[in-house]
Amino acid sequence: MNIVVCVKYVPDATADRKFEDDNTVDRVGVDGLLSELDEYAVEQALQFREKREGEEITVTALTVGPEKAVDAVRKSLQMGADAGVHVVDDAIAGSDYLGTSLVLAKAIEKIKADTGADLVVCGMASTDASGSVVPAMLAERLGMPQVTLASVVESQGDQVRIKRDNEGSTEVIGATLPIVLSVTDQSGEARYPSFKGIMAAKKKPLETWSLTDLGLDADQVGLSVAYTQVEDTTARPPRTAGEIVTDEDGSGAGALVDFLASKKFI
Amino acid sequence: MSEVLVVIDHADGEVKKPTYELLTIARRLGEPAAVFFGSPDQGDAVAEKVKKYGAAKVYVIDDAQIKGYLVAPKAEALEQLVKQLAEKTSPAAVLLPSTFENKEVAGRLAIKLGSGLITDAVDVAEGGLTTQSVFAGNYTVQAKVTTGTPIITVKPNSAAPEEAEGAAAVEAFAATISDVAKTAQVVATQPRQSTGRPELTEAAIVVSGGRGTGGNFEPVEGFADSLGAAVGASRAAVDSGWMPHAFQVGQTGKTVSPQLYVANGISGAIQHRAGMQTSKTIVAVNKDPEAPIFELVDFGVVGDLHTVLPAATEKVKERKG
Ligand SMILES: Cc1cc2nc3c(=O)[nH]c(=O)nc-3n(C[C@H](O)[C@H](O)[C@H](O)COP(=O)(O)OP(=O)(O)OC[C@H]3O[C@@H](n4cnc5c(N)ncnc54)[C@H](O)[C@@H]3O)c2cc1C
Ligand SMILES: Nc1ncnc2c1ncn2[C@@H]1O[C@H](COP(=O)(O)O)[C@@H](O)[C@H]1O
Numbered sequence: 001m002n003i004v005v006c007v008k009y010v011p012d013a014t015a016d017r018k019f020e021d022d023n024t025v026d027r028v029g030v031d032g033l034l035s036e037l038d039e040y041a042v043e044q045a046l047q048f049r050e051k052r053e054g055e056e057i058t059v060t061a062l063t064v065g066p067e068k069a070v071d072a073v074r075k076s077l078q079m080g081a082d083a084g085v086h087v088v089d090d091a092i093a094g095s096d097y098l099g100t101s102l103v104l105a106k107a108i109e110k111i112k113a114d115t116g117a118d119l120v121v122c123g124m125a126s127t128d129a130s131g132s133v134v135p136a137m138l139a140e141r142l143g144m145p146q147v148t149l150a151s152v153v154e155s156q157g158d159q160v161r162i163k164r165d166n167e168g169s170t171e172v173i174g175a176t177l178p179i180v181l182s183v184t185d186q187s188g189e190a191r192y193p194s195f196k197g198i199m200a201a202k203k204k205p206l207e208t209w210s211l212t213d214l215g216l217d218a219d220q221v222g223l224s225v226a227y228t229q230v231e232d233t234t235a236r237p238p239r240t241a242g243e244i245v246t247d248e249d250g251s252g253a254g255a256l257v258d259f260l261a262s263k264k265f266i
Numbered sequence: 267m268s269e270v271l272v273v274i275d276h277a278d279g280e281v282k283k284p285t286y287e288l289l290t291i292a293r294r295l296g297e298p299a300a301v302f303f304g305s306p307d308q309g310d311a312v313a314e315k316v317k318k319y320g321a322a323k324v325y326v327i328d329d330a331q332i333k334g335y336l337v338a339p340k341a342e343a344l345e346q347l348v349k350q351l352a353e354k355t356s357p358a359a360v361l362l363p364s365t366f367e368n369k370e371v372a373g374r375l376a377i378k379l380g381s382g383l384i385t386d387a388v389d390v391a392e393g394g395l396t397t398q399s400v401f402a403g404n405y406t407v408q409a410k411v412t413t414g415t416p417i418i419t420v421k422p423n424s425a426a427p428e429e430a431e432g433a434a435a436v437e438a439f440a441a442t443i444s445d446v447a448k449t450a451q452v453v454a455t456q457p458r459q460s461t462g463r464p465e466l467t468e469a470a471i472v473v474s475g476g477r478g479t480g481g482n483f484e485p486v487e488g489f490a491d492s493l494g495a496a497v498g499a500s501r502a503a504v505d506s507g508w509m510p511h512a513f514q515v516g517q518t519g520k521t522v523s524p525q526l527y528v529a530n531g532i533s534g535a536i537q538h539r540a541g542m543q544t545s546k547t548i549v550a551v552n553k554d555p556e557a558p559i560f561e562l563v564d565f566g567v568v569g570d571l572h573t574v575l576p577a578a579t580e581k582v583k584e585r586k587g
């Protein structure tokens with residue numbers, strides 16, 4: 001069995017994230033890393049493998065992104081994934097959800113043709129785009145059941161069950177492998193790479209694919225054919241410093257309530 | 267005028283406020299047509315509600331063969347509806363309330379229709395120019411769908427609902443759901459218990475608690491109730507098991523954009539800010555004057571929430587009489 005984990009390389013949320021002049025996300029000038037939310041996806045893929053002793057299971061980490069995005073795959077290998085694939089091509093730059101999901105789907109199909117892809121695991125959202133749409137789009141493109149936003153994952157044989165928090169309820173969703181799964185940050189803490197894992201990662205297979213390798217043309221993806229266009233990006237003006245009082249002998253509550261009343265909240 | 271499809275947000279036929287916000291927004295783009303996934307028995311009652319906000323039509327899609335499966339059937343039904351309408355005039359847009367489920371429906375629909383998708387808009391202007399708040403609220407982005415029928419998911423509190431009389435003509439739409447769409451099955455559903463407080467994402471006021479509560483949410487809840495507010499929590503409070511995940515505000519919880527947000531015992535980490543930074547007025551109570559949350563506030567109290575909040579609750583009650 002082969003598990004594919006989709007991992008995204010994103011600008012660090014604690015750095016000053018910004019945009020390029022063409023309104024695309026600056027993915028080069030800002031330090032990047034494996035999206036924290038995709039660490040949970042790697043973790044669940046590894047647990048899936050570990051719970052099935054005796055079965056031959058490989059976990060392949062897949063990323064679509066610029067040169068530096070290979071770091072996301074490397075980190076996944078250090079955590080314990082067996083193989084890595086990095087799809088990189090200048091023509092992919094500036095792709096929107098439709099473009100990105102197309103490239104990912106083609107790459108998954110290629111892996112599937114080579115070694116199979118019984119389980120595709122994604123994070124709940126990328127920390128830069130926060131769309132939470134790519135996993136559903138992959139399910140649509142691949143014609144696989146969509147079992148997304150799992151806070152708990154359980155499986156037996158080819159049956160998978162998850163718990164999913166919906167608006168007003170918690171649901172249990174069931175499906176039969178192969179599936180596209182996405183997991184939330186409630187699904188269980190992700191492991192840190194061990195020293196042994198870091199050393200072992202250096203010897204693991206890591207392939208680099210271009211659009212041609214996927215049978216895609218440059219004019220099918222990227223900024224120029226995106227289905228959406230960003231017209232303008234503006235840094236939010238910093239909030240003007242508010243009034244801060246120190247609570248002494250109960251003065252804080254009074255000041256707070258006076259403020260709320262002055263704003264007509266009471 | 268082209269129709270603008272608005273997917274109704276409801277719980278068992280009870281129409282929720284974001285529906286009226288979307289109908290208001292839809293009028294800027296064309297003629298609002300509401301789409302009701304639910305029991306046909308409730309169609310007329312729902313139509314009565316959306317009529318007041320300008321819905322010219324209400325497409326009722328019986329959810330009997332839809333609700334037992336995750337996401338895919340809804341996308342299929344919407345695809346068929348859009349394609350049927352396109353035989354006359356293409357719909358001007360499809361608007362959905364921005365919930366996790368609807369974003370996934372929108373994603374699949376975008377692929378089916380070959381249409382551009384914009385998620386989590388906080389405004390949509392005439393001509394379809396959307397506004398989004400990104401990078402934890404540090405940037406505002408304006409974007410447009412350039413290909414296909416624009417599919418836009420819109421966050422709660424993005425517009426003030428404005429009444430307008432609509433015909434609200436009810437029309438049943440029979441969707442054909444394929445077997446491939448029925449492969450992820452809803453095996454069990456457990457409704458969450460209502461707290462009797464306003465819904466977090468819709469509330470005008472949200473009062474939240476974090477690790478600083480030390481696990482005692484009574485002061486937070488008491489203050490919230492005095493203001494008629496919803497209660498929220500930081501992830502630290504949720505991870506500690508003090509509050510259910512449904513109350514989490516932030517990147518991996520709910521995004522709220524209320525008139526007033528009160529953060530108590532919350533440090534203001536970037537992931538928390540991502541869920542509340544666009545609140546109109548921000549207030550914090552924190553005993554650490556260096557807490558980053560104070561960078562965001564309109565008003566802050568450096569103090570212990572366990573003494574400040576109960577005293578403030580009493581004062582609010584006194585004022586309200
Ligand atoms: C991928 C990822 C996703 C995340 N998603 C979210 C998310 O959605 N939402 C979220 O909130 N966090 C999220 N986090 C976690 C976030 O980084 C912070 O760890 C979290 O927000 C901290 O919660 P806190 O402010 O309650 O706790 P702390 O940071 O520990 O702060 C507690 C605060 O309480 C104050 N305090 C203590 N005692 C008192 C008292 N008696 N009275 C008044 N003040 C007191 C302290 O001074 C301190 O400022 C995420 C993290 C990651 C990595
Ligand atoms: N460029 C990418 N490369 C690999 N995986 C991705 C990429 N973009 C999105 N994903 C996957 O899709 C999930 C949801 O992303 P999004 O819909 O952008 O919020 C992420 O958590 C990843 O698992």
